[in-house]
Amino acid sequence: MPPRTVLMLQHVEVEKPGLLLDALDGSGLHVDIRNLIDTPGASADDLPPLSDLAGLVVMGGPMNADATTEHPALKVERDLLADALRAGVPTLGVCLGAQLLARAQGLAVRTAAALGRGSEIGWSALDDVDRADPFVGPLAGAPAVLHWHGDRIVPAPGTRVLARTGTTECQAFRAGPAAWGVQFHLEVTPGLLDEWLAEPSFTAEATDALGPDATARLRADALAAAPALRPLAERSLAHLRALFMERAGL
DSSP states (O other): OOOOEEEEEOSSTTSOOTHHHHHHTTSSOEEEEEOGGGSTTOOGGGSOOGGGEEEEEEOOOSSOTTOTTTOTHHHHHHHHHHHHHHHTOOEEEETHHHHHHHHHTTOEEEOHHHHTOOOEEEEEOOBSOOTTOTTTGGGGGOSOEEEEESOEEEOOTTOEEEEBOSSOSOSEEEEETTEEEESSOTTOOHHHHHHHHTSHHHHHHHHHHHOTTHHHHHHHHHHHHHHHHHHHHHHHHHHHHHHHHHHHTO
């Protein structure tokens, strides 16, 4: 049987796949959502074999990508990403997932403090988007995407950087013929953002970065961006869906 499973790894309950799940609706693919962080003694044996995977998605989370002593599951995920790259499994890393993908490639990930920068939280446009890239290219016309991170990927000379912003030199990168890492949160809709902002830790982080009106600003900017952003995001995710379906023989 051809591989029909798309494995999605979450790190916290609220950082859900959002639009990623919508993009796979009706595809005939099976979505398997796991959280290894909450699995004591997690190992590769807790995951489907790569040969069963039509695709791999690793979501965001508040952990540092190198905190493998505190969160051993991150090492399992990093190894899985490295293996997926070698096997040609279509892959997407989002925020922490992108940082783990970067580490799997030998790139550095630095904290905001180490770089002398603050957290990047809020809605803003991407700069210098590689319009030729089939996944990130459609977002060149996006009015804004959601940024919510402190740590940054440090690209190497050979890294194919696909987008940046003023405070983050690598907002997106290509990790192979069918693998991408994105620091921003393309999956987040206004409704999912409301779920994030219902979490006290998220609200506190946003307020620290943006001030006392942070939640109102984030919600208003989400609603303003959504009409133009959603069709562009759907174009990007349609490419990922097509790669998953091609590997699955669908």
